[in-house]
Amino acid sequence: MQNQSSGAPLRIFIGYDHRQAVSYNVLQFSILRRCSKPIAVTPIVLPTLPMTRSGLTPFTYSRFLVPWLCNYQGWAMFLDIDYLCLADLAELFALVDDRYGAMVSKNVKRFEWASMIMFNCGHPANRVLTPSYVQDPEQCRNPHAMDWLPDGLVGDLPREWNHLVGYDPPRKDAKLVHYTQGMPIFEETTGSEYRAEWLAEHEASNSTLGWQELMARSVHAANTPDGRKVAKLHPAALSAN
Incomplete structure (x- = not known):
């Protein structure tokens, strides 16, 4: 059970990349129209943070500041920008376990574990995740492998909550679809699993009544x-x- 007020919004952080704003817009729309509880969706925008370290994306390392951004209290979720949500995230928050410092879907590609993280922000082990620590490659060497936590403090979540398109075997019941090799709108990603679902969400997110x-x-x-x-x-x- 999560150790925050039952009436508090579910805190969801999305790594933001100005180069693909459309991905952020579709993802946050897909989340809010399916969630059954109040939510607070926050983009992690690197220029607004007291760190500059980046990688392939601006949020490659800034994702690990979620506990700091939450003042080391309660549970919060991080998502890469290239996802589609097809289920109620309240169901995922209901799976968290206070015994763990973080929970991920331990799929076949370990470097993708950190693409969706449920952070137990109040766990003492996460207090190391400060801006100065995450900024420093000598201290924060391999956080995507969850190396700041002992293995026993990394909980496992069902695979449907982080389905890796192009890596995981196809499935029809994915709840969080991760387009790991690129959003399904490019010529290079023609044939992506869950392409039609993403395109439908994109259309809906840009619609309005007259x-x-x-x-x-x-x-x-x-x-x-x-x-x-x-x-x-x-x-x-x-x-x-």
Whole structure:
């Protein structure tokens, strides 16, 4: 059980990369429309943090500041930007166990364990994860292998919560889909598993109802001489009112 207030939002951090903002937008949308509990989604933006160390992505190392960002209290989740959420993350938070310092899906590619981490931010072992520690490659050498924690403090989560497209055998019940070799929108990733699902989510995340459905009954609408509803800024509305 997680040791934070039952009414507190579930804290979800996503590594942000300005080069692929569309990935962030689709992921956070896929999370919020499926979660059954209040959530707080926070992008980890490297220029806003007291460290500069980066790798293939700006969040290669900054992900390990989640416990620090949470003031070493409660549970919080980290996700790479190249995911799609197809399930209720409240279900995942319900699986956490206070015995562990962190929980990951221990899939076949160990370097991908850190792509989705459930951090027990209040665990004493995580207090080493300070900006100065994570910044220093001599101290923080291989954090993606969870090397700051003894093996006994790294819990295991079901594989459907970190399905590695292109590495794991195909499955139809993935709850978190990780496009490890690139988002399924590129020519190079044609044929990606869960491509149709990502494209559908992208379309939904960029959709809206029309102005009439959203605004026609609001105080910002006005009638035209011929009885149409338009925004008050419309010339026909200005001449009629």
